[in-house]
Amino acid sequence: MxxxxxxxxxxxxxxxxxxxxxxxxxxxxxxxxxxxxxxxxxxxxxxxxxxxxxxxxxxxxxxxxxxxxxxxxxxxxxxxxxxxxxxxxxxxxxxxxxxxxxxxxxxxxxxxxxxxxxxxxxxxSASTALTLKKFIDSSDADNLILTGANSVIGLTLLQLLHGESKPIYPVVTAESLAYFNTQMPNLTAYTSDQLPKLTGKTLILDTVGIVGLLETLVTHTTNASVTSIVIMKDPGLPNFKFIHDDFNADDYRLFIQQLATGELKxxxxxxxxxxxxxxxxxxxxxxxxxxxxxxxx
Ligand SMILES: NC(=O)c1ccc[n+]([C@@H]2O[C@H](COP(=O)([O-])OP(=O)(O)OC[C@H]3O[C@@H](n4cnc5c(N)ncnc54)[C@H](OP(=O)(O)O)[C@@H]3O)[C@@H](O)[C@H]2O)c1
Incomplete structure (x- = not known):
């Protein structure tokens, strides 16, 4: 074969x-x-x-x-x-x-x-997205920034965050703004230089893995923590964490159910x-x- x-x-x-x-x-x-x-x-x-x-x-x-x-x-x-x-x-x-x-x-x-x-x-690709969602649920951040918000994992996370009370600031490249809008018409996406200055605790969730991008985003905040699913070792970013998904069969059964009902697209x-x-x-x-x-x- x-x-x-x-x-x-x-x-x-x-x-x-x-x-x-x-x-x-x-x-x-x-x-x-x-x-x-x-x-x-x-x-x-x-x-x-x-x-x-x-x-x-x-x-x-x-x-x-x-x-x-x-x-x-x-x-x-x-x-x-x-x-x-x-x-x-x-x-x-x-x-x-x-x-x-x-x-x-x-x-x-x-x-x-x-x-x-x-x-x-x-x-x-919902397993890693769910790991990020659980991390958000346990965080006391006032704001969320998501890099690579148009990525498969980023958009899946945003589907799972439907109804989230913390303000979400999706960050995408200029080339992906229009695509992001078609996928998430109720959220405003920003390029890294358009992002407004954020006060309070800001959790930056990273699906891209570019340190320079994260350093730029940190300058738009007063109190940031960075959690990445890509960068495994701390490159010197504030309160840095790498997280990865652990396979869970019950989660997969739920995702398949959610695909069947249309809850997950x-x-x-x-x-x-x-x-x-x-x-x-x-x-x-x-x-x-x-x-x-x-x-x-
Ligand atoms: N920790 C874990 O357990 C785990 C598990 C699975 C996957 N991962 C990792 O998660 C990451 C995301 O996976 P995915 O499948 O969702 O990826 P994907 O759909 O291919 O998306 C990649 C994202 O990165 C962005 N990007 C690429 N180069 C960029 C740059 N120079 N500046 C700004 N943004 C840039 C892309 O933006 P454009 O589309 O605009 O180019 C896109 O939003 C991958 O690195 C993957 O290896 C981690």
Whole structure:
């Protein structure tokens, strides 16, 4: 079967499409025929830097990707037989960019209701957004600034913050102001130099990871704290914290339910065929964020 493999840390252009053996069904597993997988910044970071994230995905060669949507085509004898022929979202740190994935952990397999497409499930990025929301809920800040507010995680967070009482100041690049307005017409976005001077405690939430941008934003505040999901080590910013999501199966079940009811709106950009995975990653990396770029089998 076809798989997209990372064999070194030379970046996107050294990914290879290889023919590897199809995983064999075991009593405790199910086999998922993959349909749609997402492209995220974490992919190209991991392809060029083994210390890019705090996940342990540095052992090479490896099949890229950790989540995707597909159809269960084989079910092991110890697994729920109703899974056969179900569309599912599968989380698989051993790789999802392959025609078939063997899933052994029942907590990492989520049947999809008819109302949730494979694309919407593959694009789901709500776990990190929820981690940020929980951080906001526990904060005593008077104001919130969100960098990269048009990013997939930024817009997902803003969906989760619907009804938030603290004033929110979304910060985007000039090129993304119009797109942000189409996504969040009830919020005013600012470029970093347009941001008004904020008094009181301000929590700056960062989805971009550019220290200079954060330093500029700090100058617009009187009492700032910076929390980033990108910068792992404190670069000398006030009250700096790095936070990352811990996988929680109940959260995923809730997100899928919220996608089905429309409470969460999927953020989807273009879909590329699997043979164009490198092109898909370049496109996602080199254009402004307009939803999740997807790759389809
Ligand atoms: N800590 C965790 O647990 C965790 C988990 C998953 C992901 N992440 C990280 O979270 C980050 C966001 O992920 P995502 O999928 O939401 O990303 P995304 O949709 O690709 O968005 C990236 C954002 O960064 C902005 N940006 C890029 N270059 C910029 C610059 N020079 N100046 C200002 N803004 C700039 C983009 O603005 P434009 O669109 O205007 O270019 C966009 O808003 C990634 O770095 C990812 O690795 C962290």
């Amino acid at each position: 076809l798989a997209i493999m990372q064999t070194n840390f030379n970046g996107i252009d050294d990914l290879t499409a290889q023919s590897v053996s199809k995983p064999k069904l075991t009593a405790d597993s199910v086999i998922v025929k993959m349909n749609t997988v997402p492209v995220s910044p974490t992919d190209w970071k991991l392809e060029s830097d083994q210390h890019a994230t705090n996940e342990n995905l540095a052992q090479l060669p490896r099949i890229i990707g950790i989540q995707g949507a597909g159809l269960v085509v084989e079910v092991g004898e110890n697994r729920d037989q109703h899974l056969l022929n179900q569309r599912v979202l599968v989380i698989n740190p051993a790789g999802t960019y392959s025609e078939y994935v063997r899933s052994t952990n029942p907590d990492w397999l989520f049947p999809l209701p008819d109302a949730v497409s494979n694309e919407a499930a593959a694009a789901l 999927p953020l989807i950009n273009r879909t590329f065929p699997i043979a164009e995975t490198k092109k898909a990653q370049h496109f996602a990396k080199e254009t402004h964020s307009r939803g999740r770029v997807l790759v389809a089998f």
